[in-house]
Amino acid sequence: MKFDKPAGTNPIDQGKVVGKPTSRIDGPLKTTGTAPYAYERHDVVPNQAYGYVVGAGIAKGRIALLDDSAARKAPGVLAVVTAQNAGKLGKGRFNTAKLLGGPDIQHYHQAIALVVAETFEQARAAAQAIRVDYVREQGAYDLEKAKDTAFAPKNENPDSAAGDFATAFKAAPVQFDATYTTANESHAMMEPHATIAAWDGDKLTVWTSNQMIHWGVGDLATTLGIPKENVRLVSPYIGGGFGGKLFLRADALLAALGAKAAKRPVKVALQRPLMINNTTHRPATIQRVRLGATKDGTLTAIGHESWSGDLPGGGLEVAVQQTRLFYAGANRMTRMRLATLDLPEGNAMRAPGEAPGLMVLEVAMDEMAEKLGLDPVEFRILNDTQVDPEKPERPFSQRHFVECLRTGAERFGWNKRNPKPGSVREGRWLVGMGVAGAFRNNLLTKSAARVRLDGRGVVTVETDMTDIGTGTYTIIAQTAAEMMGLPLERVDVRLGDSTFPVSSGSGGQWGANNSTSGVYAACVKLREAVAQKLDIDPATAEFADGEVRAGERRMALADAAKDGELVAEDAIEYGGLDKQFQQSTFGAHFCEVAVHTGTGEIRVRRMLAVCDAGRILNPKSARSQVIGAMTMGVGSALMEELAVDKRLGFFVNHDLAGYEVPVHADIPHQDVIFLDKTDPISSPMKAKGVGELGICGVGAAVANAIYNATGFRVRHYPITLDKLL
């Protein structure tokens, strides 16, 4: 189905099932520990052996000698895979460094060996017996130092401009200019990267934990040098991804290589320390923001520059992305530069770009509002835009940012905020409130699904879409139920298998809107097939209560399929509208904090998010997404930081004891409001992404609240206690 004009009224608008706060259908499995995760799939194939990954002990250089002879003789060992014996390997489209390193080492804990043994303990013990001699080279590990050698990656749209920023900034009656830093962060999901691999002749099946099935199949085939038709990837349940599982990683490749070498199925989970240095992370940034305004608070100049680092061949952290679109202002400049660093591979983590970008931009907006003597809510409202400010001929499909700010201010009790920093005290605590805007694009991408109606009147949906804890199973079931006029219990959803039609996958908050739109398209075809059985016009047929009706005629759906399953498959494809309109999601975050005057301890007391993200398909799962994202945003503001060893080039705090993340108990009160909107330009579902919007701007709201509480502005994140004392 081609989606190239705004959606008219369609069956989703009935809202009998879609839009209801339905509990997740996989919820009981998750909460009782019975959702089978990749490493636990003891059932799928017999005789599984265990793999243990060895990571490089240096960040840059080469292996002079790798002696695995003792390991090979160790008890229970079945195989040792290294670059010396793995044969020629390709490199996946989405990988920067090699997933199996050697003799050259590109980053610390790059995998250099897999030991396969009868038991996990035997594999681990044998791994200690591998002797590696390295020749260490000095790498670049310090972004600040590498900043001056940073370059503009041409394929990443590093520069943008409109008007004349330099002149306008110079002429602006009120100017603001400050430089900030954000930290390297880890996805730190609960379930590690894990895979069971099994070969059947030249056919490979991997049971793994991956957000993007189709990308995974492609990159695994490319890396192994086999046809993609020979690779099956299965990932029905995922214990967190956050962008860390968008790509093929070492667990899947090494499990496949290990299984080949051992001639047995092999399971591999990355040990927790490898999660930090072996896989990807959100790169640190240095960001400079310059704002120029008239005395009444109209922005006339907006400049945002960002520097980040990555391995050779890697990419930018696109931290200025939102600044190109968020606020009006005739004269603008954004610029991103990439420094070559030899730290582990940087890549996407929840709201890549906007998360660190808004951390900085929205604090700068707070600082500017104060300079102007304006309320920070009013300052943002004053500079709202309904068009792409760099290309004014391009309107937003919808933009209700002002409504988010006003609704949130009202609900949060913003009028009780004392604008004078450091002036509200409760005993030894200083109390303050902060606000920040949220922005994240709504990305459109093709997504396919297959639907089957059987003689029981049950519709089964098959798509390679994933549920990374987001609620995909549920919203897809809701979509099919609404389309076919069935109760939720009569829809069966099967996800995460590369034998199913190729979906959008889960990433960039594009999963919900695109994958349900693909299911919508398939269901339109299934409705046609049912109508044909009855010889009625599908356009006027009504699907309700498990029946199809046309005038006086009616038939149970089960009967339509009694002579055999009806099967329909289609994809949503987008054409044109996304070029004509800028599609984004908006929000406002409010936060109240208390800061202890003696210890600098920061306590988040309450938070509120107001989201403008089109139709909310399931307010319950969407709310959970936003609350989780808000919690993660508190992490970026207050505690999440990978500590860089700048001499040796690795992240020191490589476990969940050293890498601190907030939990729900850290924030006593969180609330979410969804504006009641539908966006007919986004898709037939009229929905948009919301799971990443939830983190965008949160950190800045926390930082701004800390400033309001204490009068002390911290520009280097996270705001750990030492920076406040």
Ligand code: MOS
């Ligand atoms: Mo997201 S960082 O694209 O999973």
